[in-house]
Amino acid sequence: MKIQQFRYASDNLAYLVYEGRDAVAIDAGAVDEILAFAEARKLAIRSVANTHTHADHTVGNRRLLEATGAEFLDCRRVPHGRHLPVGGGGITIYRTPGHMPDCVTFQAEGALITGDTLFNGTVGNCFSGDLKSFFESIRFLMGFDPATLIFAGHDYVRESMAFARSIEPDNPAIEGYLANYDPLHVVSALGDEFAVNPFLRFNDPAMIRILEARGLPTATEFERWQSLMEVY
Ligand SMILES: [Fe+2]
Secondary structure, three states: OEEEEEEEOOOEEEEEEEEOOEEEEEOOOOHHHHHHHHHHOOOEEEEEEOOOOOHHHHOOHHHHHHHHOOEEEOOOOOOOOEEEEEOOEEEEEEEOOOOOOOOEEEEEOOEEEEEOOEOOOOEOOOOOOOHHHHHHHHHHHHOOOOOOEEEEOEOOHHHHHHHHHHHOOOOOHHHHHHHOOOOOOOOEEHHHHHHHOHHHOOOOHHHHHHHHHOOOOOOOHHHHHHHHHHHO
8 A cells, every 4th residue: 555645735735545556535635746646657546535624625625526536435424444445455444533523534554644633743623622532532543553654634743843842842752753854755653753742642751740740630641631732
């Protein structure tokens, strides 16, 4: 399974997941680039899907569907664990509500396409208002192998590392994370996120000490996550 990333509208990230001649487009805002890429490799785009229904992620749907005749996969109606065949393999789709109620994450072998749920370096805003579901979604994603690659819906790496540094100025992992940052190919391993992403560090002793020093609730992991989400 291969994953091609396309940047559009300054910090949005679109994806084409493909194997053999079959491809699936996810948050395909970079329509012209995606069509050119597919044509050059003789790929047939079978499905057009989104990580959630925010307009900056769905903006390419109509044109791409018209150009390819692909099936539209509605993220509002996909059941948790739905398998989508691609070439000889496939993608599994998981419901990961929180940023929005309709957020889903796509797993393609050792990679996750996380939309605005989990970014490289941070997490999305909780526009659903359901912080508990968001926490459970993040907890679910944290259960994947640390080598899993994270492909997100936006490139917020620089801002999120400036923010991470403001919370944890002594975190030695931040510098190395920034040294690996490439705006032309924005990706990190889940294990890197455990080291730098403040919103995945609610069980790290260094982060717990920081929350305690601020007098924030730290008794349970949800309390610690809530403290991070509400304060920062
Ligand atoms: Fe969004």
